Amino acid sequence: MPAEKRVEKITDMNLDFPQWYTDVVRKADLADYSETGGCIIVRPYGYGVWELITAHLDAKFKETGHENMYMPLLIPESLLEMEKDHIEGFAPEVAWVTHAGNEELTERFYIRPTSEPLFSAHYAKRIQSWRDLPCLYNQWCTVMRWEKTTRPFLRGREFMWQEGHTAHATKEESLAEALMILDIYSNFCENVLCIPVIKGQKTEREKFAGAMSTYTFEALMHDGKALQSGTTHDFGDKFARVFNIQYTDKNNQLQYATQSSWGVSSRLVGAIIMVHGDNNGLVLPPGVAPVQLMVVPVAAHKPGVREKAEEIRARLAKTLRCKIDNTDHAPGWKFAECEMKGIPLRLEIGPKDIENNQCVLVRRDTGEKITAPLDGIEKTATALLEEIRLNLFARAKARQESQTFTAQSVPELKQILDTTPGFVKAMWCGADACEVRVKEEATATSRCIPFTQERVGETCFVCGGTAEKMVVWSRAY
Amino acid sequence: MPAEKRVEKITDMNLDFPQWYTDVVRKADLADYSETGGCIIVRPYGYGVWELITAHLDAKFKETGHENMYMPLLIPESLLEMEKDHIEGFAPEVAWVTHAGNEELTERFYIRPTSEPLFSAHYAKRIQSWRDLPCLYNQWCTVMRWEKTTRPFLRGREFMWQEGHTAHATKEESLAEALMILDIYSNFCENVLCIPVIKGQKTEREKFAGAMSTYTFEALMHDGKALQSGTTHDFGDKFARVFNIQYTDKNNQLQYATQSSWGVSSRLVGAIIMVHGDNNGLVLPPGVAPVQLMVVPVAAHKPGVREKAEEIRARLAKTLRCKIDNTDHAPGWKFAECEMKGIPLRLEIGPKDIENNQCVLVRRDTGEKITAPLDGIEKTATALLEEIRLNLFARAKARQESQTFTAQSVPELKQILDTTPGFVKAMWCGADACEVRVKEEATATSRCIPFTQERVGETCFVCGGTAEKMVVWSRAY
Numbered sequence: 001m002p003a004e005k006r007v008e009k010i011t012d013m014n015l016d017f018p019q020w021y022t023d024v025v026r027k028a029d030l031a032d033y034s035e036t037g038g039c040i041i042v043r044p045y046g047y048g049v050w051e052l053i054t055a056h057l058d059a060k061f062k063e064t065g066h067e068n069m070y071m072p073l074l075i076p077e078s079l080l081e082m083e084k085d086h087i088e089g090f091a092p093e094v095a096w097v098t099h100a101g102n103e104e105l106t107e108r109f110y111i112r113p114t115s116e117p118l119f120s121a122h123y124a125k126r127i128q129s130w131r132d133l134p135c136l137y138n139q140w141c142t143v144m145r146w147e148k149t150t151r152p153f154l155r156g157r158e159f160m161w162q163e164g165h166t167a168h169a170t171k172e173e174s175l176a177e178a179l180m181i182l183d184i185y186s187n188f189c190e191n192v193l194c195i196p197v198i199k200g201q202k203t204e205r206e207k208f209a210g211a212m213s214t215y216t217f218e219a220l221m222h223d224g225k226a227l228q229s230g231t232t233h234d235f236g237d238k239f240a241r242v243f244n245i246q247y248t249d250k251n252n253q254l255q256y257a258t259q260s261s262w263g264v265s266s267r268l269v270g271a272i273i274m275v276h277g278d279n280n281g282l283v284l285p286p287g288v289a290p291v292q293l294m295v296v297p298v299a300a301h302k303p304g305v306r307e308k309a310e311e312i313r314a315r316l317a318k319t320l321r322c323k324i325d326n327t328d329h330a331p332g333w334k335f336a337e338c339e340m341k342g343i344p345l346r347l348e349i350g351p352k353d354i355e356n357n358q359c360v361l362v363r364r365d366t367g368e369k370i371t372a373p374l375d376g377i378e379k380t381a382t383a384l385l386e387e388i389r390l391n392l393f394a395r396a397k398a399r400q401e402s403q404t405f406t407a408q409s410v411p412e413l414k415q416i417l418d419t420t421p422g423f424v425k426a427m428w429c430g431a432d433a434c435e436v437r438v439k440e441e442a443t444a445t446s447r448c449i450p451f452t453q454e455r456v457g458e459t460c461f462v463c464g465g466t467a468e469k470m471v472v473w474s475r476a477y
Numbered sequence: 478m479p480a481e482k483r484v485e486k487i488t489d490m491n492l493d494f495p496q497w498y499t500d501v502v503r504k505a506d507l508a509d510y511s512e513t514g515g516c517i518i519v520r521p522y523g524y525g526v527w528e529l530i531t532a533h534l535d536a537k538f539k540e541t542g543h544e545n546m547y548m549p550l551l552i553p554e555s556l557l558e559m560e561k562d563h564i565e566g567f568a569p570e571v572a573w574v575t576h577a578g579n580e581e582l583t584e585r586f587y588i589r590p591t592s593e594p595l596f597s598a599h600y601a602k603r604i605q606s607w608r609d610l611p612c613l614y615n616q617w618c619t620v621m622r623w624e625k626t627t628r629p630f631l632r633g634r635e636f637m638w639q640e641g642h643t644a645h646a647t648k649e650e651s652l653a654e655a656l657m658i659l660d661i662y663s664n665f666c667e668n669v670l671c672i673p674v675i676k677g678q679k680t681e682r683e684k685f686a687g688a689m690s691t692y693t694f695e696a697l698m699h700d701g702k703a704l705q706s707g708t709t710h711d712f713g714d715k716f717a718r719v720f721n722i723q724y725t726d727k728n729n730q731l732q733y734a735t736q737s738s739w740g741v742s743s744r745l746v747g748a749i750i751m752v753h754g755d756n757n758g759l760v761l762p763p764g765v766a767p768v769q770l771m772v773v774p775v776a777a778h779k780p781g782v783r784e785k786a787e788e789i790r791a792r793l794a795k796t797l798r799c800k801i802d803n804t805d806h807a808p809g810w811k812f813a814e815c816e817m818k819g820i821p822l823r824l825e826i827g828p829k830d831i832e833n834n835q836c837v838l839v840r841r842d843t844g845e846k847i848t849a850p851l852d853g854i855e856k857t858a859t860a861l862l863e864e865i866r867l868n869l870f871a872r873a874k875a876r877q878e879s880q881t882f883t884a885q886s887v888p889e890l891k892q893i894l895d896t897t898p899g900f901v902k903a904m905w906c907g908a909d910a911c912e913v914r915v916k917e918e919a920t921a922t923s924r925c926i927p928f929t930q931e932r933v934g935e936t937c938f939v940c941g942g943t944a945e946k947m948v949v950w951s952r953a954y
């Protein structure tokens with residue numbers, strides 16, 4: 001059977017998760033390897049998912065008053081050197097442009113790994129008065145970080161992202177912005193991508209290079225490893241003091257502006273694969289599926305089948321992203337292909353169905369087959385897509401909960417992560433030394449200090465000192 | 478008067494066109510200078526125009542079966558060297574990445590000036606059978622060309638563009654694709670941007686590095702200089718033979734694939750400025766105006782004015798891109814600001830208007846003031862925007878025609894371009910030597926061999942030999 005033949009090519013996710021991931025990326029045709037080491041080619045299907053992610057988020061950014069703009073790709077070396085923490089964080093992994101044509105440049109440029117220095121320099125020129133604030137900007141672009149080990153969508157030398165950069169009058173406002181965007185991100189992640197997240201603050205050790213504080217939303221992948229899915233940063237006036245971004249307030253006093261920045265990237269595509277995928281391939285949440293429903297004519301050579309199938313496609317295309325598979329492959333091959341590509345709903349229609357004025361709808365998430373009348377098929381399909389969305393989230397949420405543990409000691413944490421990986425909650429004294437010990441002894445990192453705190457122990461699980469905060473620990477991508 | 482104060486800051490376009498251009502770019506807040514030499518910051522208003530351009534074109538590309546994807550920013554040096562003409566064209570102006578972090582790279586990478594080599598390498602891996610064809614891809618990105626002299630939107634080291642890259646089975650198909658896209662471009666340019674164009678083929682000397690043939694659409698700016706507004710290229714099997722892109726056809730014979738590529742860039746924003754702009758600033762075609770109508774309350778402190786103005790904005794916002802200016806600037810300042818930013822329609826409403834259930838609409842293109850009843854204002858505004866679109870095109874077309882001449886000799890050409898710059902039609906024998914002489918003696922270039930030919934002389938206007946073709950010559954941006 002062709003269907004089985006195709007499916008057997010994927011590695012079992014329970015046997016070799018990294019290989020399963022690579023198989024899905026390649027066989028669902030999300031990405032391909034390129035001639036440029038460490039950089040992927042984002043294939044049309046993967047780019048289609050990204051386009052839908054960007055459309056959702058872009059609308060939210062605009063609703064909340066943000067404007068898109070575009071900063072140069074290259075940044076002069078002198079700007080990188082201005083903020084001490086920022087250069088320490090990024091200098092080791094930036095790509096340097098040193099020549100143009102045959103000439104050596106007098107000043108080197110680096111390809112943006114992120115654009116805080118350019119936005120800060122721009123603000124310094126443009127912000128003079130409280131009337132110029134806030135500045136609420138975003139840009140969609142790619143950035144470059146010269147990683148040693150790369151994985152498609154998860155870690156690459158170049159990746160697609162958006163970077164928001166805002167300037168405000170007060171520290172309260174830049175903090176409120178960072179938290180507001182975190183909500184936009186996590187709501188999108190949970191409601192559209194169907195990925196449950198834990199929201200919280202990064203520890204000092206894990207925060208962004210140059211930030212006052214970093215906020216994160218963390219998701220749990222199928223294999224029990226965490227994925228930092230996006231972050232927002234409150235800079236307070238740190239960059240403003242270095243770049244001299246000052247404005248006169250309403251009382252005619254000179255004040256430093258405050259700033260935030262925030263970003264999500266094509267990592268989210270990796271998260272979708274690793275949270276929802278299964279041994280038949282990709283499973284796409286309906287909100288970001290380039291094709292939400294695929295019509296597959298069965299016994300298409302029989303009179304009237306192709307025409308009826310096309311008629312249904314045209315009807316559904318008015319409200320859904322809908323295609324028809326009119327290739328000359330066998331139906332079994334087409335079914336397997338729909339599954340591999342994670343298309344939420346498949347609509348099968350053959351001569352018998354047409355006789356009975358019905359069709360068969362097959363859910364990608366559960367495999368369930370539903371015989372449905374053709375009358376009102378638009379409503380049926382739309383309702384099913386909504387059910388799929390809710391089910392994907394509920395399923396992922398249940399798994400996340402079943403993979404969340406507590407630990408009272410570092411050996412216990414290590415034992416859990418070695419045997420049943422997941423999120424591990426444990427009390428922490430707040431000392432950096434304890435965080436370092438966890439990394440060294442359990443190869444785990446603090447994911448965040450969750451906003452929703454609970455007491456899961458009496459003392460710091462590392463040193464036994466006074467417990468300040470509950471922290472979520474994990475091994476992470 | 479504040480209005481005059483603001484307007485007087487722009488240089489008169491008839492006195493100093495380049496300075497007028499720079500003034501409009503800065504004062505309409507389309508772009509700003511950056512810390513990165515030769516690269517601009519595209520400000521939100523300029524980016525908003527670009528977003529509308531991309532939305533229009535992206536829809537057309539998708540309608541005609543093209544898919545977006547994304548190729549790496551960096552290209553290994555070895556790929557550049559594969560196609561002889563391509564390297565000759567681009568090597569002198571590419572930016573080289575030689576180091577990452579503190580390490581020197583073993584192979585240098587260049588930042589894409591265009592992506593033919595990466596697409597060709599990708600096709601070589603993926604195209605095996607006639608079933609794999611055609612491949613119809615596009616990517617939205619920025620590219621880098623290390624120009625010596627730069628001007629915002631017109632010529633920059635980095636600019637925003639789209640690059641289409643397609644692969645086909647036959648030479649007829651790649652040629653048809655190049656011509657089909659040229660039609661999409663020029664229809665968009667004429668119908669949405671309201672810019673009349675001349676379509677034609679580039680001479681051998683002016684064609685793209687590596688192409689079999691290049692097609693172009695050329696527009697005439699206010700100062701009589703030409704702007705190459707976009708190009709499409711038919712590669713035939715030139716790249717396929719170098720990159721070994723072969724497929725088995727239906728008869729099981731091995732064949733080389735054929736390719737096309739095509740692009741338009743943020744240059745189009747420059748074209749809009751230079752075709753439609755006037756001494757009051759920018760004039761935006763309604764189809765790409767981020768704000769199509771600005772509501773300006775007059776005597777806004779009077780009771781009910783602000784509320785009524787907001788009510789009208791909300792009504793119009795359902796069908797138009799519409800904003801309200803509620804700042805505390807004087808109305809005169811606001812009117813001048815609307816003009817500077819090229820907003821197609823301004824709606825003024827004050828207490829007297831409200832009493833009479835009317836408002837005043839002011840056209841940016843003609844300055845005409847129209848008193849219009851508030852009932853049915855949506856229809857009135859929409860109809861006016863359509864009139865503005867038609868008028869902008871008609872006006873630009875009439876100017877282009879009045880600035881189009883014919884010449885029978887190179888001195889005559891030079892004389893025309895020195896005194897009344899524009900397009901100059903002249904017969905050409907087809908010899909490269911004659912084209913070189915025109916460049917040397919009249920500092921003019923061939924813009925294209927128009928598809929629509931006419932005889933404007935008996936012999937080659939340079940050498941007096943047999944006239945092969947009518948060519949349009951000009952000085953160009």
